[in-house]
Amino acid sequence: MDRRAELEERTRYEAPEVxxxxxxxxxQADLFTAxxxxxxxxYCIQLPPPNVTGSLHMGHALNGSVQDLLxxxxxxxxxxxxxxxxxxxxxxxxxxxxxxxxAADGITRHDLGREAFVERVWGWKESTGSTIIEQYKRLGTxxxxxxxxxxxxxxxxxxxxxxxxxxxxxxxxYRDNYLVNWSVPLATAISDLEVEHKDVDDVLYEVAYxxxxxxxxxxxTVRPATILADVAIAVHPEDPRYAAxxxxxxxxxxxxxxxxxxxxxxxxxxxxxxxxxxTPGHDPVDFEVGRDHGLEALSAIGLDGKMTDLMPExxxxxxxxxxxxxxxxxxxxxxxxxxxxxxxxxxxxxRSGARIEPLISLQWFCRMDELAKPAIDxxxxxxVRFHPERMEKIYLDWMEAIRPWCVSRQLWWGHRLPVxxxxxxxxxxxxxxxxxxxxxxxxxxxxxxxSSALWPYATLGWPDQTPELAKWYPGDVLVTGRDIINLxxxxxxxxxxxxxxxxxxxxxxxNSTIQAADGRRMSKSLxxxxxxxxxxxxxxxxxxxxxLLKMCSTQDVRFAEGMIDEGRGLANKLFNAxxxxxxxxxxxxxxxxxxxxxxxxxxxxxxxxxxxxVTGQYEEFQFSAATKTLYSFIWNxxxxxxxxxxxARLYGDDAASKRAASETALLVIERTLGLxxxxxPFVTEELWSFLPxxxxxxxxSAFPTSEDIPRDPAAAxxxxxxxxxxxxxxxxxxxxDLGPKAPLTATLSGDADAVRAEAPLLAALGAxxxxxxxxDGPAVPLPAGAxxxxxxxxxxxxxxxxxxxKRLEEARAEAKKAESKLGNAKFVExxxxxxxxxxxxxxxxxxxxxxxxxAQLVALDAG
RNA sequence: GGGCGUAUAGCUCAGCGGUAGAGCGCUCGCCUCACACGCGAGAAGUCCCUGGUUCGAACCCAGGUACGCCCA
Numbered sequence: 047m048d049r050r051a052e053l054e055e056r057t058r059y060e061a062p063e064v065x066x067x068x069x070x071x072x073x074q075a076d077l078f079t080a081x082x083x084x085x086x087x088x089y090c091i092q093l094p095p096p097n098v099t100g101s102l103h104m105g106h107a108l109n110g111s112v113q114d115l116l117x118x119x120x121x122x123x124x125x126x127x128x129x130x131x132x133x134x135x136x137x138x139x140x141x142x143x144x145x146x147x148x149a150a151d152g153i154t155r156h157d158l159g160r161e162a163f164v165e166r167v168w169g170w171k172e173s174t175g176s177t178i179i180e181q182y183k184r185l186g187t188x189x190x191x192x193x194x195x196x197x198x199x200x201x202x203x204x205x206x207x208x209x210x211x212x213x214x215x216x217x218x219x220y221r222d223n224y225l226v227n228w229s230v231p232l233a234t235a236i237s238d239l240e241v242e243h244k245d246v247d248d249v250l251y252e253v254a255y256x257x258x259x260x261x262x263x264x265x266x267t268v269r270p271a272t273i274l275a276d277v278a279i280a281v282h283p284e285d286p287r288y289a290a291x292x293x294x295x296x297x298x299x300x301x302x303x304x305x306x307x308x309x310x311x312x313x314x315x316x317x318x319x320x321x322x323x324x325t326p327g328h329d330p331v332d333f334e335v336g337r338d339h340g341l342e343a344l345s346a347i348g349l350d351g352k353m354t355d356l357m358p359e360x361x362x363x364x365x366x367x368x369x370x371x372x373x374x375x376x377x378x379x380x381x382x383x384x385x386x387x388x389x390x391x392x393x394x395x396x397r398s399g400a401r402i403e404p405l406i407s408l409q410w411f412c413r414m415d416e417l418a419k420p421a422i423d424x425x426x427x428x429x430v431r432f433h434p435e436r437m438e439k440i441y442l443d444w445m446e447a448i449r450p451w452c453v454s455r456q457l458w459w460g461h462r463l464p465v466x467x468x469x470x471x472x473x474x475x476x477x478x479x480x481x482x483x484x485x486x487x488x489x490x491x492x493x494x495x496x497s498s499a500l501w502p503y504a505t506l507g508w509p510d511q512t513p514e515l516a517k518w519y520p521g522d523v524l525v526t527g528r529d530i531i532n533l534x535x536x537x538x539x540x541x542x543x544x545x546x547x548x549x550x551x552x553x554x555x556x557n558s559t560i561q562a563a564d565g566r567r568m569s570k571s572l573x574x575x576x577x578x579x580x581x582x583x584x585x586x587x588x589x590x591x592x593x594l595l596k597m598c599s600t601q602d603v604r605f606a607e608g609m610i611d612e613g614r615g616l617a618n619k620l621f622n623a624x625x626x627x628x629x630x631x632x633x634x635x636x637x638x639x640x641x642x643x644x645x646x647x648x649x650x651x652x653x654x655x656x657x658x659x660v661t662g663q664y665e666e667f668q669f670s671a672a673t674k675t676l677y678s679f680i681w682n683x684x685x686x687x688x689x690x691x692x693x694a695r696l697y698g699d700d701a702a703s704k705r706a707a708s709e710t711a712l713l714v715i716e717r718t719l720g721l722x723x724x725x726x727p728f729v730t731e732e733l734w735s736f737l738p739x740x741x742x743x744x745x746x747s748a749f750p751t752s753e754d755i756p757r758d759p760a761a762a763x764x765x766x767x768x769x770x771x772x773x774x775x776x777x778x779x780x781x782x783d784l785g786p787k788a789p790l791t792a793t794l795s796g797d798a799d800a801v802r803a804e805a806p807l808l809a810a811l812g813a814x815x816x817x818x819x820x821x822d823g824p825a826v827p828l829p830a831g832a833x834x835x836x837x838x839x840x841x842x843x844x845x846x847x848x849x850x851x852k853r854l855e856e857a858r859a860e861a862k863k864a865e866s867k868l869g870n871a872k873f874v875e876x877x878x879x880x881x882x883x884x885x886x887x888x889x890x891x892x893x894x895x896x897x898x899x900x901a902q903l904v905a906l907d908a909g
Numbered sequence: 910g911g912g913c914g915u916a917u918a919g920c921u922c923a924g925c926g927g928u929a930g931a932g933c934g935c936u937c938g939c940c941u942c943a944c945a946c947g948c949g950a951g952a953a954g955u956c957c958c959u960g961g962u963u964c965g966a967a968c969c970c971a972g973g974u975a976c977g978c979c980c981a
Contacts, residue, residue, distance in 0.1 A: 057944065243981075391910085391981080436913070440979070443912075447981095528979080563921085565977075596932090599922080601914065602977070606921040608933045611946085615932090618946050626943035674923070674931070689943080697942085773950090780938070780950045787941065860928080872964040881927055881965090888928080 053628060053736055059621035061586025061614075064732045069186065071731075077745050078129075080190045082517040086126035090521035091117055092502050092551075093129065093189060094534070095197060097136035098171055099143050102181035104560045104568055104605065105527060107578035108598055111591040111725075112557055112669060113525045114187045118724040119664050120522075121188070122749035128518045129188060130505050131179055132195035135171075137494040138232060138397045141459040144170050160458050160489075167459050171196070184579060186587045186727045188745070195505045197497040198461065205504035206497045207464045207477045209545055210453075214475040218413045219453070225326070225333040225343075226452050228405040229395040230351035234456040235409050237493055238449065239533045241393040241402055250388035251373065252319060254381045255279060255296040263288065263296055263307065264383055266318025268390070269328065270376060271368040274301055274356040275344035278324035280335060283309035285320050299381045300372065301357060310335050327406050343406050351403060365403070410454035410463065410490065417540040418448045424549050430539060433667050434600040437528060437556045444532045453493045460491030499537035502550035509545075521551045528556050555667050559602045560594075568605065581610055588726035589613035595725060596673040616677055617729040620722070623685050624733045627711045630696040635708035636739055637716040639755050642706030645807055647761035649688040652679065653714050654752035660721050661749075669725075676722055684714055687769060687811075694810045712737070717750040768804050771835055772812040774826040778837060782845040790814045792826075796833040824850065824902065834898070843906050850906075854899040861892035 072078065091113050096106060113129060121127045144167045145155055155163040179194060195202055213219045226235040248268045256262050263279055276298050281288035288307070295304045305324075312335060313322045326336030326343035336343055346356050346368070353360045353368040360368055376382035393402035422445050424430045425438050432438040454463060465488040466480050467473045479485055500508070506515040520542070526535060535554055542550035561567060562574035581590045592613030597603045641647040656679040663672035692707035716737060723730040723744050734744035779786060792814050794801060801808075805816045814837070824846050826835040843850070864885050867873055874882055 058946070059944095238981095439913070443980075532980095559978080561977085597922080604921065606933085608921065612932055615946060618944065622944035622947090624943085629943075670923075678931080685943085686948085690948090693943090776949060777951085783938095786939070786949060863928085867965085870964060874964080876964045877927075884927085 049736060050629070053625055056625075057622070059586075059618045059729055059732075061588065061617070061728065062583070065184075065186070065582075065587055065728050068728050068731045069183065071743065072188065072745060075743055075746070077743065078188050078190050079192055080126070080128035080518075082126075082513040084126045086124050088517050089117075089120040089125035089127045090518035091127075091129050091523055091525065092505065092521055093131045094524075094526045094530070095132045095134040095195075095498060095501060096178045097139050098133045098175040098178075098196070099136055099139045100133075100178045102178055102184075102578055104576060104578055104594075105557075106178070106182070107185060107581075107590065108557055108560060108594040109525055109527070110182055110185050110187050111594045112555065112598070113523075114185070114591075114727070115595065115664070115669065115724040116523055116525070117188055118727060118745065119749060121745070122720065122723065122747060124748070126517070128190055128193075128514070130193055130195070130518075131182070131189040131191060132193075132197070132501075132505060133175060133178065134494060134498055135196065135198040135460065137455060137457050137460040137491060138234070138236075140167060140171070141457055142397065144459075155458060163458055181579060184582050184587060185591065188727075193505070197494075197501070197504075201507070202497070202504050203461060204477075205500050205508055206461045206492065208509050209500055209541060210464055210492065210496070211475055211477055212545070213412055218417065219410060219475070220413070221408065221410050223343075223406055223408050224411065224452070225328075225330055225404050225406050226409055227393065227395075228349065228403045228407065229398055229400055230349075230403055231398040231400045232395065232457075233349070235407060235452050235454065236395060236397075236402075237452050237495070239495075240396045242396050243391045243393055245389055246392040248388050248390060248392075250318065250384075250386040251376070251382060252384035252386070253299060253376055254383055255299060255323075257291060257307070258295040258297065258304065261291070263291060263321050264319045265321045265323045266386075267323055268388060269369065270372040270382075271353070271365065272325045272328045272346050273299055273323065273372065275325050275327045275346035276303075276305055276323045277326060277336060277341045277344060278305050278339065279307045280310040280313050280322045280324050281307065281320060282313040282315045283311060285313075285315050288321060299379065300375055308339055310339070328404055330404055333404075333406075345406060347403060347405065349405060349407060409452050410465075411450040412453050413450050414448045414540070417544055418445045418536075420543045421445060421536065421539040424539065424543070430549050430551065431553050433553060433555045437531060437554070440528065440531050441536055445536060451493070453496050454488075454490040455493055456489075457491050460494065461497055463488040463490050463492060465490075495533055495537060498534055499541045500545070502538055502542060503546040515546075519546055520549050523553045523555055524551045525555045525557060527559060529559075531556070553667075558598045558600070560597065561602055561604050563605050563607075565604055576605055576607075581607075585610045585614040586617060586728070588617050588729050592616060592673055592726055595669040597670070599670050612677070613673075613726070616680065617726060619681055619685060620718070621729060621733065623680070623689060624715055624736065626689060626693075627696075627708070627715055628736055628738075631708035631712060632701075632705045635705055635712055637713040637737075638709040639713055640706040640709040641756060641758065641761075642703065642710075643806075644761040644764050644804060645688065645691045646706055646710040647756070647758040648765035649684065649714055650710060650755050651758045651762040652683050653717055654755040654757055657717060657721060657750050657752040657755070661751075664724070673725065676718075676725070680718060680722075684718070687765075688714070691807060691810055713755075716740070717755075719744060720747060720750040764800055764804060765807070768801075768807050768811075771801075771826055772808070775812045775814060775835070775837070778824060778826060778846065778849075781849045782839075782842055784839075787813050791817045791838045793817060793819045793836045793838065794833055795836060798833045801833045801835075843902060847903070847906060850899055850903055854896055854903065857892045857896040857899060861889055861896060864888040864892065 093113065094109065117127050117129045148154060158166065210219065227238065227241050229236050250266050250268055251270050252264050252266050253270060253273065254262045254264045265279060279296050281292065291307045292309045294307050296307055298305055312331060324332045324335055324341065326333045326341060327345040344356060345354050347365045348354050351365055353363045353365065355361045360371055363371065394400065395402055422442060425441060464477050465473050465475050466485045467488065469484040474480055502521055503515060503519050506512060506519055508515055524535065538550050542548065566574050568575050578590060589610050593610030596609045597606060639650050641650055656675060659675050660672050663675060692711060695703045695707040698704060719730040719734050727745065731744045734740060790813065794816060802816060808814050808816065824837050824843055826837060867885050868889065
């Protein structure tokens with residue numbers, strides 16, 4: 047079947063068939079493969095590596111749509127693009143997935159042992175780790191799949207080791223006993239950023255401690271079991287209630303230990319009783335206070351989440367049981383004075399959901415203040431720009447108060463620390479195992495985010511000076527979600543400056559978070575998730591991309607399936623518009639700005655404006671606005687008006703007119719396909735293949751420019767006026783119960799020459815013929831000039847009486863409104879001249895309309 | 910506790926100083942030779958509340974209310 051016959055047959059755009067075919071064509075043409083030696087200014091986007099455990103969700107789909115739009119657009123502009131894909135090893139998440147598999151067989155990772163377990167995780171990764179990258183392909187993303195990286199693969203790991211060693215050499219990395227966020231079920235420390243805070247209803251217990259030499263002091267705590275580990279009581283130095291007690295000793299309930307009463311400004315006078323028990327082993331503030339006062343840190347709860355031997359008879363109880371025992375004990379002894387309901391914020395482990403146990407343990411930390419400094423400067427100086435701009439506040443607030451980063455994790459899946467322990471407990475930090483016997487590598491692994499912090503340069507081969515690194519570092523835009531600005535973006539900027547010689551990207555585009563339709567978080571566990579692959583099946587990839595880009599703005603949005611459906615409609619519309627033109631155009635026509643008639647000049651003017659507008663919107667990350675610009679140009683201006691206007695010419699006998707319409711329409715289609723391609727790559731590529739005299743793929747073609755398209759504001763204004771007149775005419779037909787195509791005649795009054803020249807347009811779109819006769823009959827005013835159409839028809843005015851009356855009322859009201867504005871001396875005096883002039887024009891126009899309508903009504907009532 | 914954001918048509922959202930907009934839904938009329946996944950027309954809004962700035966406020970400012978998110 048030849049292509050023309052094929053096109054004739056396909057009356058709908060069927061996405062699934064097209065998508066697989068077109069994607070294969072791109073692959074075959076090597077569209078995706080980046081070459082550092084190719085010409086063109088470099089342009090690079092690093093895909094935020096999804097977890098290997100992940101499957102494509104709405105956030106990925108949106109994120110991917112934005113990045114592919116940018117990559118395709120820049121590729122068409124002639125840039126040498128690289129979109130670097132890959133996945134993250136996601137320490138805790140991945141380890142948990144495999145542990146769950148083991149649990150199904152009734153075993154734990156400890157049964158397997160570390161080596162076998164890690165091997166098993168690798169096996170899992172090899173078999174299913176690329177799922178999400180494969181899913182991205184359904185969306186049509188043009189990443190360089192041949193360069194897929196994994197944060198633990200052989201080419202990536204050396205960078206991680208080297209950065210750790212260098213940070214240590216520069217004195218940033220150190221080992222310390224410190225109070226960390228401990229996740230009991232995961233048996234590991236986690237960073238501050240992996241802690242979620244939630245409000246919890248607790249009880250505030252007020253407990254009396256006896257004071258040596260008489261009296262007592264009452265403190266408030268929500269965790270009475272930690273009393274066992276108290277090392278002091280602190281009061282505010284200026285609190286008169288306790289001034290006399292400072293320096294005395296208190297007796298810890300239950301264990302009878304003597305502890306000092308100290309003064310510290312960090313105590314809140316207003317909170318509880320104003321006296322604070324100091325338990326450095328279980329509370330971050332207490333830990334600081336304890337260090338400053340040289341107090342030791344005791345632990346009532348161990349790393350296993352069980353009670354320690356501070357109270358020997360409770361040893362081995364869970365923390366919860368310890369809590370109950372303590373409350374019971376204090377009640378019986380009479381030392382428990384008050385139990386007050388208390389709602390406060392408590393930290394939970396993001397991964398396991400367990401309440402965080404702040405515990406002392408020996409961990410590796412990275413001091414961040416010096417790394418943060420230049421990273422703050424590059425954002426303040428706009429060397430790195432956030433979009434929307436306000437997002438930089440999230441970054442700066444965190445960076446300016448940055449704290450040491452606990453980088454070690456007690457997991458099995460991850461990058462082992464390049465730290466080697468000698469039998470005597472001393473250690474060295476270096477990549478290679480030291481010479482000699484007995485060296486053991488640290489059993490800790492690095493925080494997953496440590497390795498992803500190096501993503502923009504480790505993927506390009508750093509520390510080797512590869513051609514890729516030279517070409518594509520720094521990259522251009524990072525597209526990601528707001529939730530990982532600090533977790534990931536900040537750390538890439540810091541390590542990029544520290545190790546790769548500069549910022550990793552110049553723009554950070556933060557895409558919207560898509561909520562479920564009911565406003566809740568979109569998540570599988572809540573059952574509120576919508577699978578983007580289902581949307582692609584149902585509506586097509588182009589429609590899904592279009593809908594997501596339309597939803598995406600500077601704020602969080604609720605998922606609206608209607609926007610996807612709108613995209614489906616647009617793809618179908620464009621498909622059919624192209625069919626109309628290709629099947630009916632002059633066979634010799636080529637895409638040319640042939641402005642024979644004013645309608646042609648009008649659509650060319652609109653096309654040029656649309657090209658400029660969309661290009662600007664892409665440049666400014668205004669993707670939602672771009673969907674609107676393209677939609678209304680394609681659907682409303684091109685299809686509803688231009689194509690309707692030229693149908694008669696395409697079917698008609700006037701060769702020159704047919705040729706002009708064909709050439710202009712072909713040009714509009716050609717340019718529109720290019721404009722829309724970054725957003726909807728499949729349907730545009732498919733249609734491109736049908737265009738005459740166009741070789742090659744659209745994806746490789748030049749992005750449209752407006753340079754060679756003539757602008758014609760006069761034609762634009764004239765046709766704009768005709769469009770308004772025809773809309774008025776159609777309304778009149780409806781009101782008078784005339785059919786849409788019933789032939790009508792009309793006369794013109796006023797400044798009519800320009801309008802008379804457009805008689806064919808009026809005939810084509812309004813089914814109305816201009817005749818030379820006295821101006822009579824219901825009026826349709828033309829907005830741009832003083833001309834008025836008078837529609838002729840027997841009894842027409844009678845049918846329109848209500849409508850005329852209504853319009854008279856409206857015209858009077860508008861005229862009055864404008865008059866009263868002009869009656870305001872201050873308005874005339876202070877408003878800009880053109881605003882005042884416009885108001886004068888409105889008075890004139892509505893007064894004229896009103897007079898005309900009034901005359902018609904009078905004539906009607908008289909008759 | 911601190912910060913950020915949002916409240917506009919039935920729904921989802923644009924507009925962000927000069928005559929209230931779109932898509933969907935709804936009503937009416939059309940199987941008009943590209944598309945019924947279509948065409949034409951229409952109804953529908955104290956632009957959250959109260960003050961202020963301004964010739965003029967949905968838009969700027971202040972306060973309030975409601976909701977969402979982030980940080981500690």
